Amino acid sequence: MKQADLKKQLMSQIDENDQMEVEKVERYLDLVKLYRKMNASIAKYGPMIEIENGSQKFLKPNPAISEKIKLSSAIIRLGKDLNLENLNITITDPDDDYDESDLT
Structure with a gap:
């Protein structure tokens, strides 16, 4: 899902006159951008x-993996705060072409 499409979908789920809700959507979108950068x-x-480290190599x-996990948790928490739990929003990168074998 493109960022603009995601924003449109999120904004349709909130009261756009409530500045706190709008701020939460903006934070959500920022976290999604970072999540995609980690990917x-x-x-x-x-x-x-x-x-x-000097002559040692190991x-x-x-470290982006652990940061990605933290971002994912933050996105989920913020989504719950926005009452997005029942929406079918999937955060993916359009260029993702991962499969299970990438983990081995």
Whole structure:
């Protein structure tokens, strides 16, 4: 779902005269943007990244993964605050082409 389409759908679910609700929608959209950027970072660098510390090299999980999880939780909480629990809103990146094998 494109950002503009998502905003339109979210705005139709709230009282647009209530500035607090409008602010929550804007925050929700900002979190979705960050979530999509985390997806792009993970796609670019992979689930594991190589770290160099002097002469040592080692792999560690991409920190964007844990940040993505935090963002997902924040999006869910804000969605509940906006009473979006019963809406069928899926946050995806139009360029996502992941499958289960990407996790191995």
